[in-house]
Amino acid sequence: MGGRPARKKKKGDACQTENKTPNTHGSQLDEYFEPEHKTEPIKLAKIGQQTTDPVFTTKKDPVDSLKGMRFFSSRICREIQSKEVTTYNEISDGITKEIQHIFPTVSEKNIRRRVYDALNVLIAAKIISKTKKEIRWIGLPNYSTANEDIYEKERRTIENRIQEKKKQIKDLVRRLVCFHNLTKKNRAHPDTTPGTLGHAVSDNTDTSQRITAPFVLIKTQKNTRIHCEMLENRTQYYFEFDRPFEIIEDVSVMEKIGHGTVDSSEELMEIIPKGAWKYITRDIKPKRKNTSQKG
């Protein structure tokens, strides 16, 4: 389908204009096509819009001409949409004026007859409605659209929650790996003073590599004055600073010193509870040791 270049009239109508100055019309009419058709000057035929499978040996699909159902109908749709409520006469007059202005050969009678056809089809398709004279645009018979909107919205919400959970899992895995590595390392370096925490770490000569977790690292400026006190039952420690400070959590520190990676996926699976395996997707796994990833 898809119309064809304006057909020559069979009977002696009024076609002189077209034959005499085809170019003039061609350029003038150009602007009367929908945007998607505005690629080339119009001569006789022109490639139509190919939605898909453009590979066909057949010549081509000429675009709508200036007359006929196709053309009138698109005008009519536009007219009704822009007006929100209109009448047969308004539409017909509008189109007639518009068309005859640039193509005086078409008869008003014909246009008016076509408007009836188009309106009836559009009414049947339920994209316009007519009540006793008033024609109004309904638009999308939205069987799907409206619903898809809702579902799409919900989908997005759910996806967000999934992302949230993934982040949480990732963080948990991160912590797990760090503490696992820390434990491993501590085991390799037996405590010189087992049973006590305060082994001589503050002594720079101490060679122990053990780190007790959890811990916190507080960073501040040189010369910052710090005051510390604690409750007698040791449940609260209060530190005052007179300059800004930064708290760095243990996991971050451990990652910095290379405790944030695993040797292999197998090792990772070993330290993750079996019940949680199915949640450990690729994007959640921490980096592997000796694995340089660059994009």
Place this chain on the structure above:
Amino acid sequence: MGGRPARKKKKGDACQTENKTPNTHGSQLDEYFEPEHKTEPIKLAKIGQQTTDPVFTTKKDPVDSLKGMRFFSSRICREIQSKEVTTYNEISDGITKEIQHIFPTVSEKNIRRRVYDALNVLIAAKIISKTKKEIRWIGLPNYSTANEDIYEKERRTIENRIQEKKKQIKDLVRRLVCFHNLTKKNRAHPDTTPGTLGHAVSDNTDTSQRITAPFVLIKTQKNTRIHCEMLENRTQYYFEFDRPFEIIEDVSVMEKIGHGTVDSSEELMEIIPKGAWKYITRDIKPKRKNTSQKG
């Protein structure tokens, strides 16, 4: 508009059936109308679907007959929708069979001619598409809908960012208020040992109410062992715990002890940089003192 009872053929066609057994047809055809028309038995004319303003003195709007654009078009729409992809011949054959089954008077030629008309209108209205023979249902002419979707999505994204910023501002204001109140309080309680930080706070008999900020409160279990060390240049403090602990930031503590509120909006405005006033909306302002808010 809206069709009329099936017109009698002008030329001696084949109209006997209709005149002989009108009732039989009436009942049979009944089921061929769209749901919204299925309210009464069809005789000659019937109230059309009144979308709005049903108050009209004019008689009535006869409903679609079994022939004509209206009827064919709705059939066609249904056909295309149900098939998702079809052809002119498929449609025509389908309709022809369907119609002739119950109304043998209509000529196939006529039906096939009408299908062209309807298809062209629907194509122009962009609710179906035709590519080289393949006709498929598009549905939504959504000139607006699709775009609104995009805009709506963007709007949501932007709104999220605004919320994010608001949260940040709210937090900043919160901090500002706390530190402002703290300063005010400290001024009211002159330091007994000016110039030093470590005034005798650890001494329970000390009456000084001054608090130096920033600070941090660390909460842990009784009997938790803590080890502390620091770099010589005092830029880093390292605390080891053997049990979980909780860090409570200074602002939270200050809020807990009543430093998170302001006396009045005026006071708030005083402590907020003038350039930022316009961002301090109602939902960002902290609670006022002595203001019990219950909803």
Place this chain on the structure above:
DNA sequence: GTTGTTTTCGCGCTAGCA
């Protein structure tokens, strides 16, 4: 190209109705 078919459809006569 040309010619023969088939597909599409421009166009308008004219029938019912108010």
Place this chain on the structure above:
DNA sequence: TGCTAGCGCGAAAACAAC
């Protein structure tokens, strides 16, 4: 006698065959 629209002729595209 004007509005609405059923209906189909026959010509113009498109396609197939030569």
